[in-house]
Each structure stands twice: as structure tokens, then as C-alpha cells.
Amino acid sequence: MDQIPNQDNLKDKDSLSADSGQSQDFSEKESYEQEYLIEQKRILDQKEKDLQSKLDELQQNNQALEARELKLNQKIQNLQDREDNLRQQLLELKNKQQLLEDKLKKESEKKDNLCQALIFEKGQAKLRSSYVDQSGNSLKECYDVFSKDMFRSKLDLPNLGELEVIRHFNCLSKLNFSVDTNFYPLGSCTMKYSPKINDYLAGLDGFSNIHPYQDQKDIQGALKLIYSLGQLLSKITGMERFSLQPSSGAQGELCGLLMIKKFHQSRGNNKTTVIIPDSAHGTNPATVSMCGFKTLVVKSDAKGLVDIDALKSLVDDQTAAIMLTNPNTLGLFEENISDIKDIVHKNGGLLYYDGANFNPLLGITNPALMGFDVVHLNLHKTFSTPHGCGGPGAGVVGVGKKLLEYLPTPLVLEKNGEYYFDYDLKHSIGRLRSFYGNFGVLVRAYAYILRLGKEGLLRVALNSVLNANYIRTSLKDYYQVPFPGVCMHEVVFSCSKQAERGALALDIAKRLIDYDMHPPTMYFPLIVKEALMVEPTETESKETLDYFIATMKKIDKEIDTDIDNLKKSPLTTCVGRVDEVKAARTPDLNFFFSDKKK
Numbered sequence: 001m002d003q004i005p006n007q008d009n010l011k012d013k014d015s016l017s018a019d020s021g022q023s024q025d026f027s028e029k030e031s032y033e034q035e036y037l038i039e040q041k042r043i044l045d046q047k048e049k050d051l052q053s054k055l056d057e058l059q060q061n062n063q064a065l066e067a068r069e070l071k072l073n074q075k076i077q078n079l080q081d082r083e084d085n086l087r088q089q090l091l092e093l094k095n096k097q098q099l100l101e102d103k104l105k106k107e108s109e110k111k112d113n114l115c116q117a118l119i120f121e122k123g124q125a126k127l128r129s130s131y132v133d134q135s136g137n138s139l140k141e142c143y144d145v146f147s148k149d150m151f152r153s154k155l156d157l158p159n160l161g162e163l164e165v166i167r168h169f170n171c172l173s174k175l176n177f178s179v180d181t182n183f184y185p186l187g188s189c190t191m192k193y194s195p196k197i198n199d200y201l202a203g204l205d206g207f208s209n210i211h212p213y214q215d216q217k218d219i220q221g222a223l224k225l226i227y228s229l230g231q232l233l234s235k236i237t238g239m240e241r242f243s244l245q246p247s248s249g250a251q252g253e254l255c256g257l258l259m260i261k262k263f264h265q266s267r268g269n270n271k272t273t274v275i276i277p278d279s280a281h282g283t284n285p286a287t288v289s290m291c292g293f294k295t296l297v298v299k300s301d302a303k304g305l306v307d308i309d310a311l312k313s314l315v316d317d318q319t320a321a322i323m324l325t326n327p328n329t330l331g332l333f334e335e336n337i338s339d340i341k342d343i344v345h346k347n348g349g350l351l352y353y354d355g356a357n358f359n360p361l362l363g364i365t366n367p368a369l370m371g372f373d374v375v376h377l378n379l380h381k382t383f384s385t386p387h388g389c390g391g392p393g394a395g396v397v398g399v400g401k402k403l404l405e406y407l408p409t410p411l412v413l414e415k416n417g418e419y420y421f422d423y424d425l426k427h428s429i430g431r432l433r434s435f436y437g438n439f440g441v442l443v444r445a446y447a448y449i450l451r452l453g454k455e456g457l458l459r460v461a462l463n464s465v466l467n468a469n470y471i472r473t474s475l476k477d478y479y480q481v482p483f484p485g486v487c488m489h490e491v492v493f494s495c496s497k498q499a500e501r502g503a504l505a506l507d508i509a510k511r512l513i514d515y516d517m518h519p520p521t522m523y524f525p526l527i528v529k530e531a532l533m534v535e536p537t538e539t540e541s542k543e544t545l546d547y548f549i550a551t552m553k554k555i556d557k558e559i560d561t562d563i564d565n566l567k568k569s570p571l572t573t574c575v576g577r578v579d580e581v582k583a584a585r586t587p588d589l590n591f592f593f594s595d596k597k598k
């Protein structure tokens, strides 16, 4: 910037002019002053210019700031609008949730009422139905036949009409979980596919309206069916002959061990022990005790199979038999079965095959090839009758050559095209039950085997294994598989990891009910902590399996997001969590005499 001349400079010039005359001095001074003023003006002009450009610059900045402020205000406004919008949405969702909760509550109250109101309670609230004419003519006619003192003056039947009774029981039936309404992946005690056509066939007059006391000549068809079914089962299992008498798997076991006992006794051996694996079904040790043997438990190895060294240490000349389930209850095939057979047979023991779940081996291998001496099959699992709820069932028993003479009587045999009951067996353990077993179950099994044939039965086996392994591989990263590797028809998970996060196998199983699926078998086999045993069965679709898998994953997530609900589940049934121990120990089964109702 230009230097502004100062007064000192001017004084110096004044002093110079004093030396060279007065007028000259003045004009010189004037010109200096003028020059000074011109210079001053130039400088001030420059300053004004600078200030103006600064002002312009500031104004520009100001405009930019104003524009930014405007934008920010707009953004704030937008955010406020969005917040209002979200608040509104939240409110709507809350209202919706409330509505759904109310609906759910009403539904379960409705179910509750349905369950809690017994037909007697419903009936008592009403006037007597006009269907029964107490004092009318219909009774007078009865008095002609029966004496008056045979009539009760009061009969506490519910006062309801036919429609109301039908509706009552229909409502109750809809509260049921059944294999016809829901996916039922119950391991071991499986509810399998039971074609309705077989129910129809078992209900045919010729089957359902005959009586076991009829002359054998009149019931040749039924006897032929029993005989032929036995033959088919022999083909499937490789055993010599079958008795179709036993009514359940457990009774089949009893039958088998009684034969084994008699077999040893008839040779003068009072053997005392039966070996079972630690993964065995509970009926196995129970049967051993019922037959008067002592149970020796052989432990499983790291692969979940019979520990061969442990077995060797248990087997001796007192070993009457080993009872094996193969595939075992971990869903694994006992691959050392040949060694097991040799160890037991060499010591004079026999091999009992618990074939309750035979579906994964159909058409692939059989107990005779594995070296078993006696086998039971649950027709009410593998062959068309659903298992569960106490029957009716058929735990048919097949034997190899050694035990042929020990089968229960009567057997159905054939001679010259005629079928007859044969009681003539040298060492028979005798009759196990009345007549000849649950005939309707036998009809279903016979129809099932004929319908599927060899190829169909093999397909059953392959699909049962495929389905179980699809579930195993899909869930193994979520639920621990304690004995990894390919499984057979069922897979056992452990919910230990879930238990560490607060949810037990019980909670997970119960929660499945809210998603319309029956719980898998829980806490079995006993050697797996927090066990869930899943058998999808051979006939479920991929969509159903995918729904189960997705739900199991969802439940695993719920442990972190909604554990309270999980612990309270099921939330959608008429009865929620019950005290199962109390229900088992002090069952309250009588409506009229329970303390609660008095």
C-alpha cells in the first residue's frame, strides 16, 4: 500500500522553502499540499475500493450462509415430518398388536371355556331336553318288558340335545394334535403315515364282523391273512417264523425274552444276565426285570455305538442275551454288529433285536443277516397303524431256527390249502394274550406291504433316512449334534447351547406347538443332555421339513429376543404349561369327586 506522507516530511520541505524566498515558498508549499491531498485522495480511494471488495466478499459469504441455513431448515423440517410419520406408524402397529393380543386371548379363553366346561356342566345349566320323554308312552312300553324296580328314579345324564352333544365332542376333537392335522416329528415313538385306505380295508365286514370263536372253516380268509402276513414278515426280516400275537412292542420284548429264558432253561442253563446299551429304550430294561434277569448296561463309545471293549468285559457264561436296537435310539447304525454277534454267541448268549423302528432298513438289510435270533417289529409304527396313545398295536415276534419251538401258541399254519390254529409246539411259552392279537392292525400291515411291494418298501427306507439327514444338516449349526455323522431315520440334537442361553429342550419343544407342530421326543435317549429326538418320517414333504427347520432357527433366535414368551409357551393352546410331575404323581382324573369341584 502507498505510504501516506507525514507532517514531519512536510516540515522538512517548509524549512527548505524558508531558505529560497517567501512567494516561491508559498507556491511551492501549495503545490506540495496539493500533491499531498491528491496522494491522500488516491490512497483513500484505494482504501474505499479495498473495503468495497471486502464488503462484496462478505455479502457473497452471507448469501451462501443464508442459503445453507435455508437448506438446513428444510432438512430439519423433513426430519420432523418423518418423525411424526414414524410416531403415527408406531401407534398404528401398537394398536394392531393390541388387537392381535386381544384376539389371541379371546381365542385361548374360548378354547379354555370349551375345555373347562364339561358336558355335564353344560347340561346342568339347561332344562331337560325334550328328546327323552320321561313320563311319556315310550317309558310305559318299557314297563311292559322290565319291572318298575329295575328303573332308576334319577339318572345324572347331561340335559343336552343331540346337536349340542355332537358339537361339544366336535369342539373337543379340534383341540387335539394329531398326525392328520399336524407335523408330528416324534422320535422313537413315531406317528407315521397311515393310509386311510387301510382303515377302510380293516373295517370291511368280513374282517371287522367276525368273531374268534367262529368255526375255523368260517374264517379261512382271516386265517389266510394272518398266515400270509407272517410269511411276508419272514421275507422282510429273514426270520423263520412269526407270531403275530403280542399287542405292543413291550409285549413283543416280553415274548422274546421269555423264549430266550426257556431256551436256556431247556438246556439246563439258568443264565442270569441280559446286556442292554445305555441308549436303550426304557421298555428294554423293564422287560429284562419282568423276566427275572439282571440288567447289565454297556456304555456307548464316542461315536454313540456299543463300546466293544466294554461289551467284552460284560459278556460271560451268565449272559442270556443282548438286546439291541439297530439303528439305535441315537438314530445310528451299529456298524460293529458282526463283532457283537460273535462275542455274544461265542459265550452261549442270544441276540434280541428291538425292531420297533424298522423303516430305515426295509429292503436294505435284515436282522437275520446281522445274526439276530429273535426280533420284534412294531407294526403300529413301521407298517401303517399310528403309534401312540396306548394302542391298539402289534409287536409281532419273529425267530430264527433256534427258537422255532418256543413261539407262543396258537400259530396259524396251512395244510393242503386250509388254514388252522396249531397248538402243538414242544417248548412253547404258551399264550400271550386273548385270541390272536389285534387283528385290525394286522389287516392294515398286510395291505400296506402288498400295496408298496419290494420297491416301495425300499423307498420308505431311503426317504426316511434322507429326510432325517436333511434336518440334521440344516440345523447342525444351530443345535448341537452330539454324535455327528450320517444318521438313519431319526436325528438326536442336544439343546445344551440353548440351555446356556436360558432355554431348555422343554421350552423349545413346547414352543413348537405354537407354530402348529408336535414336539419331538424330549430328554431321550438319556445319555444326551437336553435331548430332542426328531423323526420326520418318510412321507413328509420338503415344504413341511423346511417349515420345521425355519421354525427351529426362529425359536433359537427367540432365546435372545423374546425368552419370556418362550418360557411360557405354548401360548395358543387351551392348556398351557402344566406341572407334569404333579400330573403324573397326583393325577386328578375324576370331575365329580375331585376336591377342586366339590
Ligand SMILES: Cc1ncc(COP(=O)(O)O)c(C=O)c1O
Residues within 6 Å of the ligand: 188, 189, 190, 247, 248, 249, 250, 251, 281, 283, 325, 329, 354, 356, 357, 378, 393, 395
Ligand atoms: C426302540 C423301541 N423299543 C420298544 C418300544 C416299545 O413299543 P410299544 O410302545 O409298542 O410297547 C418302542 C416304542 O416306541 C421303541 O421306540
